[in-house]
Amino acid sequence: MQKKSAIIRFHGVEVKYGEVQALRGVNLEIPGGKVTVIIGPSGCGKSTMIRTVNRMVEPTKGTVEYQGVDVKQLGKIELRRQMGYAIQNVGLIPHLTVEENIMLVPRLLGWPEERKKKRAHELFELIGLDPKEYGNKYPSELSGGEAQRVGVARALGADPPVLLFDEPFGAVDPLKREELQGEFVRIQRRLKKTVLFITHDLSEAIRLADYMVIMKDGLVVQADTPQRLLKEPANDFVEQFLGADRTLQRLTLLTADRIAKPLRIEGEGLVGASGILWRPLADGDILAVYKGDSGEFLSRLVQVNIHVARPYASLKECVSKFLALGLPAIPLVDDSGEVTAEVLFDDIQRITKEG
Ligand SMILES: Nc1ncnc2c1ncn2[C@@H]1O[C@H](COP(=O)(O)OP(=O)(O)OP(=O)(O)O)[C@@H](O)[C@H]1O
Ligand SMILES: [Mg+2]
Numbered sequence: 001m002q003k004k005s006a007i008i009r010f011h012g013v014e015v016k017y018g019e020v021q022a023l024r025g026v027n028l029e030i031p032g033g034k035v036t037v038i039i040g041p042s043g044c045g046k047s048t049m050i051r052t053v054n055r056m057v058e059p060t061k062g063t064v065e066y067q068g069v070d071v072k073q074l075g076k077i078e079l080r081r082q083m084g085y086a087i088q089n090v091g092l093i094p095h096l097t098v099e100e101n102i103m104l105v106p107r108l109l110g111w112p113e114e115r116k117k118k119r120a121h122e123l124f125e126l127i128g129l130d131p132k133e134y135g136n137k138y139p140s141e142l143s144g145g146e147a148q149r150v151g152v153a154r155a156l157g158a159d160p161p162v163l164l165f166d167e168p169f170g171a172v173d174p175l176k177r178e179e180l181q182g183e184f185v186r187i188q189r190r191l192k193k194t195v196l197f198i199t200h201d202l203s204e205a206i207r208l209a210d211y212m213v214i215m216k217d218g219l220v221v222q223a224d225t226p227q228r229l230l231k232e233p234a235n236d237f238v239e240q241f242l243g244a245d246r247t248l249q250r251l252t253l254l255t256a257d258r259i260a261k262p263l264r265i266e267g268e269g270l271v272g273a274s275g276i277l278w279r280p281l282a283d284g285d286i287l288a289v290y291k292g293d294s295g296e297f298l299s300r301l302v303q304v305n306i307h308v309a310r311p312y313a314s315l316k317e318c319v320s321k322f323l324a325l326g327l328p329a330i331p332l333v334d335d336s337g338e339v340t341a342e343v344l345f346d347d348i349q350r351i352t353k354e355g
């Protein structure tokens with residue numbers, strides 16, 4: 001059955017590199033405006049599959065369609081204009097500055113100066129790097145995580161509707177990686193691109209995916225929403241691949257905004273089900289005022305960079321924030337820095353028990 005919303009379709013796609021059969025007949029439909037994550041063991045054909053979409057690799061057999069047209073009929077340049085591409089080692093051009101790297105495609109497209117300036121500004125804002133500090137740096141002056149953000153910005157450069165991401169966060173350490181994933185979710189909820197995202201990391205897959213594709217030996221084994229995959233793995237391979245620790249995965253899947261509870265204004269602060277009064281301070285930190293065991297008032301400083309939940313933080317991240325703060329709730333702070341709700345430890349515990 002054809003999905004109406006599918007924007008990319010693979011029909012019996014085979015790819016051979018000499019003797020090696022990298023893809024052995026892939027049939028798949030990629031929903032538009034959603035994040036499709038491709039996961040599977042090394043060498044199963046993930047990179048090959050997304051490279052057939054922008055024609056960096058041509059199928060030996062079968063077809064790939066973009067918006068109902070065989071990509072073979074679309075010029076490579078036209079195709080790549082529609083599709084941003086970011087890879088694990090970023091591939092930034094070393095002798096160009098960060099800004100020049102980000103504006104590579106718009107420059108190739110001959111955008112007027114004014115439009116390029118505006119776009120560069122938007123992109124820096126989007127990836128959370130200060131253009132004054134970073135614009136004139138060279139790639140060798142960036143940390144791994146910063147370079148990957150720039151790589152992502154470059155893929156977004158000319159605002160293409162499709163993004164092909166081949167392990168774009170692969171070179172980042174786990175903590176930074178969770179942060180980048182959070183940013184990616186935030187950006188994606190705003191931009192609603194069609195994203196094909198490859199990863200080796202199952203929690204990354206579960207966190208980012210609207211739709212998840214599991215591959216093995218050049219074939220798609222199962223493609224479904226992460227919820228359904230976790231509930232109904234198609235076979236032993238998928239079951240094994242998803243692993244035993246479902247609880248941890250559910251905590252990865254859910255974001256703080258999904259379980260946060262509302263607050264009401266009280267005096268100079270906000271209070272909710274936890275009974276803790278959250279009092280925002282001028283510098284962005286928050287004072288938590290609560291009753292001790294013998295009824296006395298105690299307070300604790302909630303540091304915005306350490307203890308608060310952002311709306312798209314995974315519950316797994318929230319758990320470590322609870323541990324750091326040592327209170328039964330943490331405040332939720334939105335993108336504009338406002339305390340909007342609180343996340344209760346009890347709610348997270350209930351979810352782990354349901355698991
Ligand atoms: N240019 C090439 N020439 C020859 N063989 C290739 C080439 N590119 C990939 N292969 C082979 O094709 C198969 C699929 O490779 P591909 O890079 O698509 O896998 P992958 O799933 O992306 O793996 P990884 O997770 O390690 O990145 C592998 O056996 C690989 O060795
Ligand atoms: Mg690969």
